[in-house]
Amino acid sequence: MRTLAAPERDMRVPGENVTPWRPALGERVVLYGGGAFARSLLTVLRNAGANVLFALDRRGGTVPGLDDLRVHAPGSEPISHDERRSCTAVVGVFNRDADVERIEELLRSLGYGRVVGVPELYESLGAALGERFWLAGRDFYAAHRERIEAAADVWADAASRDLFRSLLRFRVDWDSSAAPRPADGAQYFPVEISRARVAGSVAERKLSPSRYTSISWPSTSRRHGQRACGRSTEPAASSRTPSVSVVS
Numbered sequence: 001m002r003t004l005a006a007p008e009r010d011m012r013v014p015g016e017n018v019t020p021w022r023p024a025l026g027e028r029v030v031l032y033g034g035g036a037f038a039r040s041l042l043t044v045l046r047n048a049g050a051n052v053l054f055a056l057d058r059r060g061g062t063v064p065g066l067d068d069l070r071v072h073a074p075g076s077e078p079i080s081h082d083e084r085r086s087c088t089a090v091v092g093v094f095n096r097d098a099d100v101e102r103i104e105e106l107l108r109s110l111g112y113g114r115v116v117g118v119p120e121l122y123e124s125l126g127a128a129l130g131e132r133f134w135l136a137g138r139d140f141y142a143a144h145r146e147r148i149e150a151a152a153d154v155w156a157d158a159a160s161r162d163l164f165r166s167l168l169r170f171r172v173d174w175d176s177s178a179a180p181r182p183a184d185g186a187q188y189f190p191v192e193i194s195r196a197r198v199a200g201s202v203a204e205r206k207l208s209p210s211r212y213t214s215i216s217w218p219s220t221s222r223r224h225g226q227r228a229c230g231r232s233t234e235p236a237a238s239s240r241t242p243s244v245s246v247v248s
Contacts, residue, residue, distance in 0.1 A: 020123035021088065021116045023050035028087045031055045032107060034063030034071055037132075038092030041121070042069060044128040045090070053087065054078065056107075074106055084111040091117045094132065100170070100179035120174045134171075141172050 023029055029050040031038055034057035045052055057063045060073035072078065079087070089112035091103055100117060107115045122135045129135075141148060148168070155161040169178035 020120050021114065022124040023048050023088070025049040026051050028053055030077070030084075030087050030089045030112065031069070031092045032074075032089060032103060033057060033092030034059065034066060035093065035095065037094040037118075039065060039067075040129060041090070041092040041125075042066060044125050047128065048125065055092075056089075074110060077110070081111045085113045087112055088114045088116060090121060091115070094118050094135075097182050099182055101176040101181070104176045117174055117176055119171050123174075136171075138172055141168070 023045060027050050029045055029052045031042055031045070031052055032055070033041075034055055038055065042052060042055075052069060054077065055063070055066055055069050055071045056074045056077070057071050058073060059071075060076070061071055063071040070078075077084070089107040089110075091100070091107070093100075093103060104115050104117060119135070122129060122132065123137050126132075126135065126137055152161065152164065155164060163180065166178040166180065169175045170180075
């Protein structure tokens with residue numbers, strides 16, 4: 001059986017004692033995003049004691065529904081570059097079209113002292129955020145280590161194997177450079193794999209093209225199978241046809 005090479009096999013950020021960020025009482029926080037997940041996160045952050053100064057969204061002040069929080073376009077914040085160094089920027093975007101790496105790079109380029117992505121937020125605030133599709137803490141991946149390592153053998157093509165490993169790095173190491181990039185059009189589909197085989201596969205799910213794959217293991221619930229090996233997000237109104245490229 002093939003096992004995952006480090007760091008995927010170890011399934012941890014270098015340095016086992018790395019502690020996920022949690023806001024200190026009164027800590028100055030800037031929220032990136034203006035959608036449903038950002039609204040939920042705003043409530044959780046405030047309940048945890050954060051002083052959320054404002055939100056950032058490329059749509060600027062046209063974003064509705066963030067309570068009393070002002071929304072600014074990135075780069076037009078009402079604080080100086082020096083002030084940003086003492087603030088923590090948290091990513092409040094959790095959807096299939098988000099380019100996670102570019103968002104985090106943008107926030108760092110704007111001068112924020114610390115940037116916290118969604119998997120790290122969920123590690124410390126998951127109980128308050130509740131069930132969120134594929135999101136899970138590191139303890140889930142550790143508990144299912146053997147099944148996850150065994151799953152490295154089921155992929156029929158290199159693209160799926162690479163995506164599988166990248167997803168683990170993103171979810172467990174919080175490495176945004178490993179997050180799937182948004183893509184238009186149909187999901188890649190190797191010509192040597194029969195689509196008829198996929199249609200009856202246990203891997204078939206309501207998945208969005210190009211970014212999500214999923215498998216199931218015996219005696220594992222659908223929810224846990226998706227969490228460990230798939231990438232799913234909040235439902236979006238879309239007419240795109242679901243597809244999947246996983247065949248065992």
